[in-house]
Amino acid sequence: SSPVTSRTAHARAGSPTMSAAAMEAKELIPTSEQPQAEKPGAAAEKTKRKSSTDDEIALTATKPEPPKAAGTESDEEDLPAYDDLKIATIGNVDSGKSTLVGVLTKAILDDGRGSARSRVFNFAHEQANGRTSSIAQEIMGFRDDGKQVTFDHQRQVGSVSVAARKQQWTHVVAQSAKVVTFIDLCGHEKYLKTTIFGLTGLYPDYAMIVVNANAGFQRMTREHLGIALALKVPVFFVVTKIDIAPDNVFTENMHSLCRLLKSNAVKLQPLIVRTMADAEQGAQQVSTHQACPIFCVSNVTGDGLDALRCFMAAVASRTVTSGMFNRRSAPVEFQIDGIYQVPGVGIVVAGTIMAGTVTPNMTLMLGPDKSGNFKPVMVRSIHTKRTPVEQAVAGQGAAFALRSLVKKDTLKRSTFRKGMVMVAPELSPKAVREFEAEVVILHHATTIKVKYQAVIHCGVIRQSAQVREIRVPLLRAGDKGIIRFRFVNYGEYIKLGQTLLFREGRTKGLGTVCLLDPPPMPGDRPAGEPSKA
Numbered sequence: 001s002s003p004v005t006s007r008t009a010h011a012r013a014g015s016p017t018m019s020a021a022a023m024e025a026k027e028l029i030p031t032s033e034q035p036q037a038e039k040p041g042a043a044a045e046k047t048k049r050k051s052s053t054d055d056e057i058a059l060t061a062t063k064p065e066p067p068k069a070a071g072t073e074s075d076e077e078d079l080p081a082y083d084d085l086k087i088a089t090i091g092n093v094d095s096g097k098s099t100l101v102g103v104l105t106k107a108i109l110d111d112g113r114g115s116a117r118s119r120v121f122n123f124a125h126e127q128a129n130g131r132t133s134s135i136a137q138e139i140m141g142f143r144d145d146g147k148q149v150t151f152d153h154q155r156q157v158g159s160v161s162v163a164a165r166k167q168q169w170t171h172v173v174a175q176s177a178k179v180v181t182f183i184d185l186c187g188h189e190k191y192l193k194t195t196i197f198g199l200t201g202l203y204p205d206y207a208m209i210v211v212n213a214n215a216g217f218q219r220m221t222r223e224h225l226g227i228a229l230a231l232k233v234p235v236f237f238v239v240t241k242i243d244i245a246p247d248n249v250f251t252e253n254m255h256s257l258c259r260l261l262k263s264n265a266v267k268l269q270p271l272i273v274r275t276m277a278d279a280e281q282g283a284q285q286v287s288t289h290q291a292c293p294i295f296c297v298s299n300v301t302g303d304g305l306d307a308l309r310c311f312m313a314a315v316a317s318r319t320v321t322s323g324m325f326n327r328r329s330a331p332v333e334f335q336i337d338g339i340y341q342v343p344g345v346g347i348v349v350a351g352t353i354m355a356g357t358v359t360p361n362m363t364l365m366l367g368p369d370k371s372g373n374f375k376p377v378m379v380r381s382i383h384t385k386r387t388p389v390e391q392a393v394a395g396q397g398a399a400f401a402l403r404s405l406v407k408k409d410t411l412k413r414s415t416f417r418k419g420m421v422m423v424a425p426e427l428s429p430k431a432v433r434e435f436e437a438e439v440v441i442l443h444h445a446t447t448i449k450v451k452y453q454a455v456i457h458c459g460v461i462r463q464s465a466q467v468r469e470i471r472v473p474l475l476r477a478g479d480k481g482i483i484r485f486r487f488v489n490y491g492e493y494i495k496l497g498q499t500l501l502f503r504e505g506r507t508k509g510l511g512t513v514c515l516l517d518p519p520p521m522p523g524d525r526p527a528g529e530p531s532k533a
Contacts (some may be wrong), residue, residue, distance in 0.1 A: 141176025431491025
């Protein structure tokens with residue numbers, strides 16, 4: 001039979017049959033947690049060969065440490081929300097990310113011509129060229145028995161209206177014991193900044209890296225993997241389009257993917273999933289970085305999708321163990337990632353609650369504005385997942401309708417800018433213009449010196465910053481050091497210990513904020529003193 005015919009009978013979860021190519025790849029990769037011993041000198045030769053390109057330098061991030069628990073069983077009610085799971089979908093352009101999200105969340109199969117992805121796209125131009133250029137979010141729910149909550153999509157043709165999407169979300173949330181939120185990110189290099197914002201500002205629990213079985217592991221996929229490793233986000237892979245990939249191409253690409261995962265740059269143990277037991281094993285081991293599950297699926301025939309759904313139902317949220325979120329009883333901190341003007345409602349802001357509990361009629365401080373100031377606003381109503389609620393807690397994504405408490409001041413879209421937050425008044429927030437960070441350079445063509453400028457990604461913050469001081473003369477790829485940054489345009493609300501990425505085009509480095517408002521440098525003008533004309 002032809003390769004296409006043999007592949008379609010291949011990876012259906014729970015089925016004893018599998019294509020010869022996938023079986024061969026499965027035999028080559030042990031499912032145990034310990035990697036196989038390599039021949040003497042093989043590792044050194046492989047490392048030398050890998051380090052010869054700039055692409056591999058992006059993967060030099062150290063292996064993330066297993067997350068530490070954020071609390072004990074006695075104060076479980078004070079922990080962040082752990083019933084919501086966020087998965088970022090990343091990978092190269094044309095790998096089938098949006099189609100996979102549509103197939104999983106709508107419980108349908110694709111027709112091979114984009115019917116599934118049309119229900120995920122936000123804009124008409126995305127539908128026209130088939131390329132994601134914005135961040136789309138979709139949800140899938142599971143009942144207590146692990147079965148997926150479905151919704152009737154038969155009457156929906158083409159793109160989904162806002163009203164229909166709200167109806168679907170309300171139904172899924174009401175019927176589900178566990179909700180999985182997919183953050184569909186961009187694959188094209190042109191939109192890399194949007195993808196980085198989705199990984200840094202939306203705080204996903206896991207990253208689902210989608211690979212085209214025909215094209216294999218490409219350069220932007222390598223870049224996305226490097227970013228996920230740098231941010232210590234656990235990853236798993238989904239190999240799509242297996243129904244149209246020739247057996248020899250599929251086998252070669254699977255070998256290449258497994259070699260990359262076991263390399264010194266990544267240090268992850270691949271686990272090719274073909275049964276429900278494999279999926280449950282992967283769900284238990286992926287959060288602690290003991291294994292990296294690899295799923296082989298077809299969005300047209302449905303092969304392998306059952307095992308992927310089983311994995312989604314079993315994998316646990318990391319909002320408690322990741323250390324990114326504070327307790328529900330802590331003062332409120334809310335990072336804004338979206339602003340909307342809703343007819344009849346007014347200004348609505350969307351984002352992620354990093355700490356505390358938000359209730360209607362609560363007063364919060366909004367800022368910093370372009371002058372670095374914060375002003376009081378009142379939360380009028382709260383929605384989570386397009387559903388009205390009476391409160392939202394740390395770890396959840398939420399949307400708030402706001403009203404300004406400043407007399408004769410009306411909130412408008414122009415009031416907001418990128419990087420703004422809402423925090424409790426007792427925190428006495430202030431904007432920070434300069435800070436120091438301990439950084440590691442992932443890859444850079446030349447050297448990084450004083451006056452070098454790059455775009456800082458720190459949570460929802462996206463702003464250019466200039467290097468004012470380096471403790472060493474210069475930094476090259478692979479070097480570590482402490483850099484003093486100054487935001488070019490405005491002060492931002494940042495905290496000690498926050499993780500940041502900085503880039504100039506492609507990703508350049510990552511670091512941790514270690515000092516806020518450092519002492520003035522020699523020659524700096526004191527605050528409030530007028531400049532010399």
